[in-house]
C-alpha cells in the first residue's frame with residue numbers, strides 16, 4: 001500500500017514513524033506534499049520518501065498512491081478529503097475530521113457517494129483500558145452509570161499559538177482548547193459511555209492567551225440514560241496534566257489517565273473484572289504536542305491498509321468522528337446563548 005502525506009508539519013512525523021513500523025506489513029511512505037515546498041523536500045529527505053508532489057492535486061492524480069493521510073490544518077480537512085474521495089483514494093484524516101457538524105455531514109456525503117474507505121484518527125480509542133472500560137459499561141459490569149468526568153487540562157503557551165498562523169483561529173483551528181486538544185478526550189469519554197446525549201450546558205472562555213478562541217472551558221452533559229458527564233478542557237493548565245477519565249457506576253468506579261489506572265474499584269471486589277494490561281505506550285501530549293505516543297496511529301494506519309486489501313470497513317469511519325465536534329460546537333453555542341443545547 002503506497003501512502004501519501006498531505007501536509008508535512010508536526011503530526012506528519014507521527015505518521016512517518018508509524019508507517020516505518022508497518023513497512024514489513026507492506027505499507028510504504030511513498031509520497032508527500034506541502035504548500036511549503038522546502039518543508040516537503042526536508043520531510044522526504046528525513047523519512048526516505050520516494051516522491052515529492054508540487055501540490056496535493058498532483059498526488060491525487062498519481063495512480064501509484066493508494067491511501068492519503070490528511071495532515072493539513074483542521075479547517076482544510078474537508079476540502080482535501082472530498083477531493084481525495086472524488087479521486088478514488090482511500091483516506092486517513094487527522095482529528096478533528098472537520099470543524100463544524102455541517103462540514104462533517106457534507107464530507108460524509110461525498111465519501112459515501114464515492115465509495116472510498118476513510119479512517120479518522122482518534123488514537124486514544126486504542127488505549128487498552130478505554131477498550132476494557134467501554135466493554136464493562138456495555139455489559140453492565142458497573143451497573144447503572146451515574147456520573148463521568150473527563151479532565152482535559154493541557155498546557156500550550158503563547159509561543160505555541162504563534163508557531164503557525166492557523167493555531168487558535170476560528171476558521172482553521174475551529175476553536176481552541178476543546179477543538180484542538182480536548183477533542184481527543186471528549187471523543188473518548190462519549191465513546192465509552194455510548195454517545196447518547198440528551199442535553200449539554202457549556203461555557204468557553206479566553207482568559208490567558210492572546211487568541212480569539214477558548215483557552216478554558218467546561219461542560220455538563222446529561223446523557224439520555226440520565227448519567228451526568230462533566231468535561232473540563234484547557235490549555236492554560238501549567239505544566240500540562242495527563243488527561244483523566246473517571247466513570248462512576250452503581251457497582252463501582254474506574255478511573256485512568258495517560259499512563260495509569262487510578263481506580264479499579266468494584267463493590268464486589270472478589271469478582272471484579274481483570275485489570276487490563278496498559279501496554280508500554282503513553283498517549284501523552286499534555287505538555288507538548290510533539291510528545292505523543294505512536295501506538296494508536298500504528299493501529300489505525302494498519303487497519304486502513306487491511307480494510308482496503310480486504311474490502312471491509314475501517315475501524316473508525318467518519319460517522320464515528322462526528323460526535324465530538326458536534327459536542328464542542330454545542331459548547332460554543334451554549335456559551336453564546338447562555339442556554340443549554342438539546343440533542344436529538
Ligand SMILES: NC(=O)c1ccc[n+]([C@@H]2O[C@H](COP(=O)([O-])OP(=O)(O)OC[C@H]3O[C@@H](n4cnc5c(N)ncnc54)[C@H](O)[C@@H]3O)[C@@H](O)[C@H]2O)c1
Nearest residue numbers: 007008009010011034035036071072073074094095096164
Ligand atoms: N492526532 C494527534 O494527536 C494530532 C496531533 C497534532 C496535530 N493533529 C492534527 O493534525 C493537523 C495538522 O496539525 P500540525 O500540528 O501537524 O500542523 P502544522 O502546522 O505543524 O502542519 C500542517 C502543515 O500543512 C501544510 N499545509 C497547509 N495547507 C496545505 C495544503 N493545502 N496542501 C498541503 N499542505 C498544506 C502546512 O504548510 C504545514 O506544514 C491538525 O488538524 C491537527 O489537529 C493531530
